[in-house]
Amino acid sequence: MKGQTNVLDRSRKREAFLMLLPSVLLLILVSIYPFIWMFRYVFYDYNGFVSYFVGMDNFKRGLKDQYFLNAVLHTFEYAFWKLIIVIPLALILGYILTWKMRGMRLFQGVYFMPTIISSAISGMIFYFIFSPFNGVLNGILRSINPSRPAVDWLGNSQIVMYSVVAVAIWGGFGNYITLMMSGFLGIPHDLYESARIDGANEATIFFRITLPMLGPVLKVVLTIAITTAFKDYEMILVLTQGGPNHRTDVMFSYIYQMAFGTAPGAPSQLGYAATLSLYAAVIVGIITVIFTRLTRNMDDIQ
Amino acid sequence: MQGVLSFRGKVIRVIIYILLIFLAVVTIYPILYVILGSFKSNMELLLGGANIFPKQFILDNYIEAWEKANFSVYTRNSFIIATGVMFLSLLVSSMAGYVFARSHFKGKDALYNLFLIFMFINVGSIAIRPLFELAAKTHLDSSLTVIIIIATGMGQTTYIFLMTGNIKAIPTEIDEAARIDGCSFFSTFWRVILPIIKPAIATVAILSFRSGWNQYILPNVFTMTNPGLRPLTVGVVLLKSSGDGAAAWNIMFAGSAMSIIPIILVYIIFSKYFISGSTAGAVKG
Numbered sequence: 056m057k058g059q060t061n062v063l064d065r066s067r068k069r070e071a072f073l074m075l076l077p078s079v080l081l082l083i084l085v086s087i088y089p090f091i092w093m094f095r096y097v098f099y100d101y102n103g104f105v106s107y108f109v110g111m112d113n114f115k116r117g118l119k120d121q122y123f124l125n126a127v128l129h130t131f132e133y134a135f136w137k138l139i140i141v142i143p144l145a146l147i148l149g150y151i152l153t154w155k156m157r158g159m160r161l162f163q164g165v166y167f168m169p170t171i172i173s174s175a176i177s178g179m180i181f182y183f184i185f186s187p188f189n190g191v192l193n194g195i196l197r198s199i200n201p202s203r204p205a206v207d208w209l210g211n212s213q214i215v216m217y218s219v220v221a222v223a224i225w226g227g228f229g230n231y232i233t234l235m236m237s238g239f240l241g242i243p244h245d246l247y248e249s250a251r252i253d254g255a256n257e258a259t260i261f262f263r264i265t266l267p268m269l270g271p272v273l274k275v276v277l278t279i280a281i282t283t284a285f286k287d288y289e290m291i292l293v294l295t296q297g298g299p300n301h302r303t304d305v306m307f308s309y310i311y312q313m314a315f316g317t318a319p320g321a322p323s324q325l326g327y328a329a330t331l332s333l334y335a336a337v338i339v340g341i342i343t344v345i346f347t348r349l350t351r352n353m354d355d356i357q
Numbered sequence: 358m359q360g361v362l363s364f365r366g367k368v369i370r371v372i373i374y375i376l377l378i379f380l381a382v383v384t385i386y387p388i389l390y391v392i393l394g395s396f397k398s399n400m401e402l403l404l405g406g407a408n409i410f411p412k413q414f415i416l417d418n419y420i421e422a423w424e425k426a427n428f429s430v431y432t433r434n435s436f437i438i439a440t441g442v443m444f445l446s447l448l449v450s451s452m453a454g455y456v457f458a459r460s461h462f463k464g465k466d467a468l469y470n471l472f473l474i475f476m477f478i479n480v481g482s483i484a485i486r487p488l489f490e491l492a493a494k495t496h497l498d499s500s501l502t503v504i505i506i507i508a509t510g511m512g513q514t515t516y517i518f519l520m521t522g523n524i525k526a527i528p529t530e531i532d533e534a535a536r537i538d539g540c541s542f543f544s545t546f547w548r549v550i551l552p553i554i555k556p557a558i559a560t561v562a563i564l565s566f567r568s569g570w571n572q573y574i575l576p577n578v579f580t581m582t583n584p585g586l587r588p589l590t591v592g593v594v595l596l597k598s599s600g601d602g603a604a605a606w607n608i609m610f611a612g613s614a615m616s617i618i619p620i621i622l623v624y625i626i627f628s629k630y631f632i633s634g635s636t637a638g639a640v641k642g
Binding site for chain 1: 381403404449452456472514542598631632
């Protein structure tokens with residue numbers, strides 16, 4: 056009898072192993088193997104055909120590469136503006152949409168809609184909208200004030216970062232509203248009831264009960280929002296290619312162009328791109344760790 | 358916000374609705390602009406202006422895109438990639454989720470954490486290069502299969518966690534009963550568990566379909582020398598950079614609309630799963 060269960064157990068183990076195998080193989084292929092590959096080529100000069108060992112040269116070059124350093128700054132700039140707008144907006148709207156008023160589900164559905172569109176196509180849509188001569192945004196501005204000169208939304212280096220951020224907000228805020236809503240809806244209702252009985256007004260309830268109770272969810276949402284903002288680049292790549300004059304280069308768009316040689320006149324520099332990817336991953340990692348440290352007490356609800 | 362509202366309450370309510378509607382218009386306008394614009398003539402598109410509605414609805418842009426600009430091929434490829442990623446993601450993540458939820462073996466937690474770690478470590482597009490080299494070496498780079506496999510691998514962790522969470526919520530007595538009835542580990546999963554987790558299956562199906570449909574960087578790298586394998590996203594963006602410029606605005610509009618309309622239809626039908634899916638990965642994980 057005991058022998059039989061052992062045989063059964065063994066066959067169940069084997070089945071479990073086989074069922075897990077595809078996902079483990081995919082993890083090795085798509086995540087672990089490229090990671091190891093990257094650690095090899097950070098020491099090489101590699102154009103896609105031949106590679107030379109160059110030691111630490113790529114690392115040194117990265118620290119002196121003005122375009123990359125600017126791209127790092129731009130990444131922070133982009134993330135800052137995106138977060139400073141998206142988070143309060145999502146917090147307020149998420150709160151309002153949980154009220155029992157007519158049409159709230161519809162509003163949520165509409166706000167969420169841009170998040171289902173490919174970021175590449177979002178870049179295309181706003182390329183049309185921002186077009187200086189025949190774009191609809193200048194069309195609308197002209198119809199309000201015909202004497203107004205056309206604004207070059209994507210060509211003016213003073214404006215372009217805000218144009219890019221606006222697209223990012225449009226494409227992402229619905230997602231954060233939904234996350235915030237699930238947080239608000241998770242707060243036990245009797246807390247509100249007892250506060251009302253104690254005579255607290257709506258504002259007091261929001262700041263004294265709702266916000267602190269939202270802490271753990273807010274932390275998760277912020278973590279997602281921050282890491283996402285630092286990793287965005289597809290839409291930027293399509294909308295501006297990092298231009299004009301590298302003004303909207305963020306880390307990962309610069310790396311993409313370095314790796315795949317899509318910038319005009321620049322060949323692939325895979326070893327250097329691998330090094331910059333490592334730098335970028337470390338920067339995102341450090342940001343995440345700092346954020347987690349800073350917000351440690353958001354998990355404690357008193 | 359309940360019962361009889363004071364005058365002040367009503368005013369606040371009206372202001373809130375006005376703000377919500379304004380924001381809804383701003384949100385939906387770009388989408389409508391592209392879809393309606395795809396029915397405008399190229400002349401009208403090049404003149405621009407503030408009018409969102411076409412002077413007259415024409416289908417020429419679609420016909421031209423479909424027949425002359427290869428968009429029939431791009432559309433087919435987008436559908437193949439999206440459905441391929443969907444089925445493969447469902448298969449891989451539901452099986453792995455079941456094992457993580459129900460099986461006990463040494464190193465299970467370590468493996469689970471390995472998945473988690475690599476969800477957070479993101480080295481960006483450089484990771485595509487070694488995969489491309491591998492595909493070229495094994496001569497797999499001339500089919501959509503390899504794009505489907507890689508896209509599935511890149512997205513699988515969220516789905517595995519979602520499945521694990523859902524299966525853990527099912528009482529283990531159900532598995533025990535199936536086992537006593539003579540079901541093997543796999544057939545318990547296949548015949549008993551899968552029918553119970555239909556909502557999770559729907560969520561993963563929707564999310565992975567969308568992710569496959571929206572892939573851009575990956576197929577862009579893999580089809581640089583292979584136009585016949587390009588999906589809509591890659592095809593449309595290439596028109597922008599190809600220097601045809603003004604001549605191709607109508608085709609770019611039609612192509613963008615072709616990429617948006619199917620996914621929006623799916624969204625309108627299954628919006629519940631899209632929205633629940635966006636929180637499932639984040640709050641439970």
